[in-house]
Amino acid sequence: xxxxxxxxxxxxxxxxxxxxxxxxxxxxxxxxxxxxxxxxxxxxxxxxxxxxxxxxxxxxxxxxxxxxxxxxxxxxxxxxxxxxxxxxxxxxxxxxxxxxxxxxxxxxxxxxxxxxxxxxxxxxxxxxxxxxxxxxxxxxxxxxxxxxxxxxxxxxxxxxxxxxxxxxxxxxxxxxxxxxxxxxxxxxxxxxxxxxxxxxxxxxxxxxxxxxxxxxxxxxxxxxxxxxxxxxxxxxxxxxxxxxxxxxxxxxxxxxxxxxxxxxxxxxxxxxxxxxxxxxxxxxxxxxxxxxxxxxxxxxxxxxxxxxxxxxxxxxxxxxxxxxxxxxxxxxxxxxxxxxxxxxxxxxxxxxxxxxxxxxxxxxxxxxxxxxxxxxxxxxxxxxxxxxxxxxxxxx
Amino acid sequence: xxxxxxxxxxxxxxxxxxxxxxxxxxxxxxxxxxxxxxxxxxxxxxxxxxxxxxxxxxxxxxxxxxxxxxxxxxxxxxxxxxxxxxxxxxxxxxxxxxxxxxxxxxxxxxxxxxxxxxxxxxxxxxxxxxxxxxxxxxxxxxxxxxxxxxxxxxxxxxxxxxxxxxxxxxxxxxxxxxxxxxxxxxxxxxxxxxxxxxxxxxxxxxxxxxxxxxxxxxxxxxxxxxxxxxxxxxxxxxxxxxxxxxxxxxxxxxxxxxxxxxxxxxxxxxxxxxxxxxxxxxxxxxxxxxxxxxxxxxxxxxxxxxxxxxxxxxxxxxxxxxxxxxxxxxxxxxxxxxxxxxxxxxxxxxxxxxxxxxxxxxxxxxxxxxxxxxxxxxxxxxxxxxxxxxxxxxxx
Numbered sequence: 001x002x003x004x005x006x007x008x009x010x011x012x013x014x015x016x017x018x019x020x021x022x023x024x025x026x027x028x029x030x031x032x033x034x035x036x037x038x039x040x041x042x043x044x045x046x047x048x049x050x051x052x053x054x055x056x057x058x059x060x061x062x063x064x065x066x067x068x069x070x071x072x073x074x075x076x077x078x079x080x081x082x083x084x085x086x087x088x089x090x091x092x093x094x095x096x097x098x099x100x101x102x103x104x105x106x107x108x109x110x111x112x113x114x115x116x117x118x119x120x121x122x123x124x125x126x127x128x129x130x131x132x133x134x135x136x137x138x139x140x141x142x143x144x145x146x147x148x149x150x151x152x153x154x155x156x157x158x159x160x161x162x163x164x165x166x167x168x169x170x171x172x173x174x175x176x177x178x179x180x181x182x183x184x185x186x187x188x189x190x191x192x193x194x195x196x197x198x199x200x201x202x203x204x205x206x207x208x209x210x211x212x213x214x215x216x217x218x219x220x221x222x223x224x225x226x227x228x229x230x231x232x233x234x235x236x237x238x239x240x241x242x243x244x245x246x247x248x249x250x251x252x253x254x255x256x257x258x259x260x261x262x263x264x265x266x267x268x269x270x271x272x273x274x275x276x277x278x279x280x281x282x283x284x285x286x287x288x289x290x291x292x293x294x295x296x297x298x299x300x301x302x303x304x305x306x307x308x309x310x311x312x313x314x315x316x317x318x319x320x321x322x323x324x325x326x327x328x329x330x331x332x333x334x335x336x337x338x339x340x341x342x343x344x345x346x347x348x349x350x351x352x353x354x355x356x357x358x359x360x361x362x363x364x365x366x367x368x369x370x371x372x373x374x375x376x377x378x379x380x381x382x383x384x385x386x387x388x389x390x391x392x393x394x395x396x
Numbered sequence: 397x398x399x400x401x402x403x404x405x406x407x408x409x410x411x412x413x414x415x416x417x418x419x420x421x422x423x424x425x426x427x428x429x430x431x432x433x434x435x436x437x438x439x440x441x442x443x444x445x446x447x448x449x450x451x452x453x454x455x456x457x458x459x460x461x462x463x464x465x466x467x468x469x470x471x472x473x474x475x476x477x478x479x480x481x482x483x484x485x486x487x488x489x490x491x492x493x494x495x496x497x498x499x500x501x502x503x504x505x506x507x508x509x510x511x512x513x514x515x516x517x518x519x520x521x522x523x524x525x526x527x528x529x530x531x532x533x534x535x536x537x538x539x540x541x542x543x544x545x546x547x548x549x550x551x552x553x554x555x556x557x558x559x560x561x562x563x564x565x566x567x568x569x570x571x572x573x574x575x576x577x578x579x580x581x582x583x584x585x586x587x588x589x590x591x592x593x594x595x596x597x598x599x600x601x602x603x604x605x606x607x608x609x610x611x612x613x614x615x616x617x618x619x620x621x622x623x624x625x626x627x628x629x630x631x632x633x634x635x636x637x638x639x640x641x642x643x644x645x646x647x648x649x650x651x652x653x654x655x656x657x658x659x660x661x662x663x664x665x666x667x668x669x670x671x672x673x674x675x676x677x678x679x680x681x682x683x684x685x686x687x688x689x690x691x692x693x694x695x696x697x698x699x700x701x702x703x704x705x706x707x708x709x710x711x712x713x714x715x716x717x718x719x720x721x722x723x724x725x726x727x728x729x730x731x732x733x734x735x736x737x738x739x740x741x742x743x744x745x746x747x748x749x750x751x752x753x754x755x756x757x758x759x760x761x762x763x764x765x766x767x768x769x770x771x772x773x774x775x776x777x778x779x780x781x782x783x784x785x786x787x788x789x790x791x792x
Contacts, residue, residue: 033584037605051762054592060649095651097580097692099593110649138760145765153792154605155698158598159765161584184493188429188557196450197495202554209433209550253456253506255491296493302551322792325721364534366447369541369555396549396718 007272008279010379011307011342014270018283019311021269022290024318025242027172033161036152038215039170040318045146050136051162055100059131062091062113062120063104066128077114077121091120100132107131139163151320174317176211177238179221180204181231181258182248182296187223202365203247203301207294207309213396214310215319216243226255235265239289243316245309248296251280258293262286274379276341278303283312290316298365303344303374325394327373329354335375336383346371347392354392371395403668404675406775407703407738410666414679415707417665418686420714421638423568429557432548434611435566436714441542446532447558451496455527458487458509458516459500462524473510473517487516496528503527535559547716570713572607573634575617576600577627577654578644578692583619598761599643599697603690603705609792610706611715612639622651631661635685639712641705644692647676654689658682670775672737674699679708686712694761699740699770721790723769725750731771732779742767743788750788767791 009017028042057063063086072078083090086104094100094107105128112124139145145159146152152160152170160168186198194200201223208218219241224234226249238244249258250271259271259282266286271293273281277300282293292309294301314321332353337343347354349372357367373392377383384390405413424438453459459482468474479486482500490496490503501524508520535541541555542548548556548566556564582594590596597619604614615637620630622645634640645654646667655667655678662682667689669677673696678689688705690697710717728749733739743750745768752771753763769788773779780786 034601034605037609049589052595053589060647060651095580095649096647097578097593097595099591139762145762154602154609155761155764155791157605158602158694159761161598161601162596162761164584164586164589164596166584182493184491188560188562190560193445193449193560195495197493199448199493200558200560202557205430205557206550206554209430209553213433213550251456251492253491255456298554323721323723323790325719327719365551365555365558366535366541368551394719395551 008274008340009270009272010274014273014283015308015311017269018285018290018308019315021285022312022315023288025171025174025316028169029172030167030169032167033157033165036157036168036170037154039152040320041146041148041150041152042169042171044144044148045160045163045165045168047139047141047143047145048163048165050141051138052133052135055135056133056137057094057096057098057100057107057131058133059107059109060095061107061109061131062122063094063100063107064091064122064126065104066106066126066130069106069108069122069125072122072125074123077123079116080120080122082118082120091122105129105132149318149320151322171318174216174242174313175219176216176243176245176313177219177221177241178204178208178211178245178247179224179234179238180247181224181226183226183255185223185248203294203296203298206298206302207245207247207305210305210309211245211313214313215317216313226257228257228261231257231261232265235261235286235291239286241289243313244286244289244291246291246293247301248294250282250293250295258282259284262291262293266291274341275303275307276338276343278307278344279341281308283308299368302368306344307342325396327392327394329390329392331375331384331386331388331390332356333386334383335377337377337381339382340379342379343377344374345377347375348372349392354390368395404670404736405666405668406670410669410679411704411707413665414681414686414704415711417681418708418711419684421567421570421712424565425568426563426565428563429553429561432553432564432566433550435548436716437542437544437546437548438565438567440540440544441556441559441561441564443535443537443539443541444559444561446537447534448529448531451531452529452533453490453492453494453496453503453527454529455503455505456491457503457505457527458518459490459496459503460487460518460522461500462502462522462526465502465504465518465521468518468521470519473519475512476516476518478514478516487518501525501528545714545716547718567714570612570638570709571615572612572639572641572709573615573617573637574600574604574607574641574643575620575630575634576643577620577622579622579651581619581644599690599692599694602694602698603641603643603701606701606705607641607709610709611713612709622653624653624657627653627657628661631657631682631687635682637685639709640682640685640687642687642689643697644690646678646689646691654678655680658687658689662687670737671699671703672734672739674703674740675737677704679704695742695764698764702740702770703738721792723788723790725786725788727771727780727782727784727786728752729782730779731773733773733777735778736775738775739773740770741773743771744768745788750786764791
C-alpha cells in the first residue's frame with residue numbers, strides 16, 4: 001500500500017484545508033452548573049429576572065427619604081426616629097446588600113450618623129438614590145448575558161447562578177478515538193521489558209491526555225499492527241466518534257499504510273506538511289469525521305498534535321480559541337531551521353533565557369520532558385541567533 | 397465584634413506575609429499514570445532502564461556491518477545476500493524502530509539500495525553507527541528524568557510510561573474548605589426568587605470552581621449567618637482541610653465578624669490591603685491552616701481570589717507557578733486608579749484594543765462576565781490613557 005509524499009503543504013494551508021472541511025458538532029447536553037467550568041454554552045443565556053430583584057443598600061447605614069434630609073450637615077444635624085420601614089421622618093438600619101424599605105429612596109452612610117439614645121442623628125443631606133443599587137443594576141430581566149459558544153469560566157458560572165439557574169445547556173464534549181498503530185508497539189500493561197524491537201505504547205496515552213486537557217473525551221483504542229485491513233477495521237469501528245487520531249504509520253515506508261487506508265475510506269486532504277518535526281502528518285476526513293494521522297516519532301507526534309489536532313478538536317467541539325501562554329525570552333544559543341518548514345524548536349527557559357535543546361532527533365521524547373516550550377520559527381526565517389528576543393510558547 | 401482596618405498593607409507585602417507563614421503539604425498519594433495530568437510529582441523519577449533498551453534502526457533500510465560497505469557507491473554497488481541476522485556479508489531488512497541484529501553496526505537507507513532478485517544492491521558506504529539509535533539514547537538507566545515538584549504534562553507522562561512505570565507518587569490535592577457567610581445569603585437550591593434583601597449563594601460556588609481549576613479540591617460548606625459563634629464553629633470543623641476560604645463578612649460593619657473570629661482562633665496577619673477592588677481582604681493562619689477571607693462583593697472577591705487565594709493554594713499544594721495568559725493590547729479608553737492601590741481594571745478585548753468596562757462597582761458581577769481580562773495598574777501609576785499599550789491578564 002503506502003503513499004508517496006509528493007510535495008509538502010504549508011502548515012497554514014494544511015490547517016485551512018482540514019478546518020474548512022469540518023462541521024462543528026451540534027449535539028448538546030444539559031448539565032449541573034457546578035460541572036460546567038470550561039464547557040461551551042450551546043444556547044445563549046438571557047437574564048430570567050432582575051439582579052438585584054430589590055433595591056439594594058450599597059453601604060452600611062440608614063435608609064431615609066432623601067427629602068427628609070434637606071439641610072442636614074455636621075453643624076446642623078437632623079434627628080430621626082428609627083422604624084422598620086423608614087416611614088414619615090424615620091430611618092431604618094440597613095447593611096450592605098439589605099433591602100431598602102419602600103418609603104425610603106436613599107442611604108446615609110453609617111459614618112455620617114450618630115446614635116443618640118433611641119434617635120439617629122443624620123449629619124448629611126443625601127440626594128435621591130444615594131447609595132441605592134437599583135433593581136436590575138447588575139442584570140436586567142430579558143438582557144442577553146452570554147452568547148452561544150461562550151466558554152464558561154468560574155466567574156461566569158457565578159453570574160448564571162445568581163439568576164437562579166441550576167443547569168445549563170452545553171455542547172457535548174467531542175469524543176476522540178485514539179488509535180495507536182505499529183507492529184513494534186506493545187501495550188503498557190506488559191510487566192517485563194519488551195523484547196528488542198518492541199516499544200511500549202506511549203503516543204496514544206499522550207494524545208488522549210492532551211485531548212482531555214483541551215476539552216475532549218479520549219476513547220483509547222487497542223494497538224493496531226501495520227496491516228491495512230486491521231487499520232481499516234479499527235477506523236470503521238471508530239466512525240461513531242467525533243474525531244479520530246491515528247498515531248504512527250504515516251510516513252512513506254512499506255509499513256506505512258495509514259494515509260492510504262484513510263483515503264480509501266474517505267479523503268486524504270493533506271499528506272506531508274512543511275512542519276519540523278512532524279513532516280509525515282496526514283489530514284483527512286471520512287464522512288463528517290476528521291482524521292488526524294500523527295507521525296509515530298514521539299516529538300513529531302507532539303508537534304503535529306499542537307499544530308493540527310488541537311485546532312481540529314476546537315472546531316469540532318465548538319471550543320473557543322484560547323491563546324497559548326507565551327513567554328518573551330532571549331536566545332541563549334543559536335537555533336537553526338530548515339527553509340520551507342515551520343520549525344518547532346525545543347528550549348529550556350531559565351531566568352528569561354531560552355536555551356536550545358541539542359537533541360539527536362524527533363525520536364527522543366525525553367527532550368520534550370526537558371523542554372519548557374517551543375520557539376516557533378517561520379518558514380522564511382533561517383533560525384535565531386544567540387541574544388535575539390523570541391517568543392517561547394509554553395508546553396503545558 | 398468587628399475589627400478596624402487601621403492601615404492598608406501593600407499587596408506584595410501581604411502576599412509575602414501569608415506565604416512565609418505557610419508550610420507546603422507533605423502528604424502524597426500514588427495514582428495511575430493516566431490520571432496524573434496536571435499533578436505534581438512528590439518524588440523524583442529516575443530512569444529504571446535504558447530507553448531504547450536495544451539498538452534501534454533510525455531509518456527504514458538494511459542493517460549491515462559497516463566494514464562490508466567500504467567502497468560501495470552508486471557506480472560501484474556491492475551485492476549483499478539477505479539474512480535474519482546480518483551475518484557474513486549479508487544484510488537484514490529493518491524498519492524505523494526495529495532491532496539491529498547483533499552482527500550489524502549500521503543501517504543503509506532504503507533509498508540507497510535496490511532489490512535485484514534475491515540480492516540487495518548496496519549503493520553507499522556507511523560508517524559505524526550510521527542510522528543506529530544507541531541503547532539509552534533517549535534515557536539512560538539511572539538518569540534523573542524529573543525532579544520532585546515537577547508539574548506533569550501529558551508529554552511528561554508519555555516519557556514516564558516509556559520507562560514501564562504505570563503509576564507515580566504525587567502530592568495529594570490540597571483540600572480547600574469554602575465557607576460562604578452572610579445573613580443575606582440563601583442556598584442556590586431555592587426554587588423561587590428569594591425575598592427582598594436575600595441573595596443566592598454564588599461566591600462560594602465561584603471560589604470552589606476556581607480552586608478546582610487551579611489544582612485543589614473544593615469542600616463546599618453550608619452558608620453561615622453573621623454570628624461569631626457560628627462562624628467559629630464552621631471554621632473549627634474545617635481545620636482538617638489544607639486551606640480555608642471564607643466569603644463575606646470581612647469589612648468593618650457591625651455584621652463583619654470574620655477577621656476577628658479568625659484572629660481569636662489563630663492569627664490575622666493582614667486585614668485591609670491596597671487592592672482595588674478587594675480592600676477588605678484579610679489573611680490569617682490557624683495552626684498550620686492558611687485562611688483567606690474574601691470580601692463578599694463578588695468582583696472584589698474575584699480579585700482577591702486571583703491576588704491571594706491562588707498563590708496561597710499553590711504554596712500549600714506544591715503547585716508550580718504557571719504564568720497567566722497575557723495579551724498585549726492598546727487601551728481603547730482611559731482607565732483611572734486610586735493611588736496606593738494595586739488596581740484590577742476590567743476590560744473587554746476586541747481586535748487588539750482593550751476597552752474599559754464602565755461599571756457601577758464591585759457589586760456588579762456581570763461586569764466580569766463581560767470582561768476578557770484585567771489591566772493591572774501598579775500602586776504608583778495613576779491610570780492609563782487611551783492609546784497606551786498595556787498587558788491584559790486574561791480571566792480564565
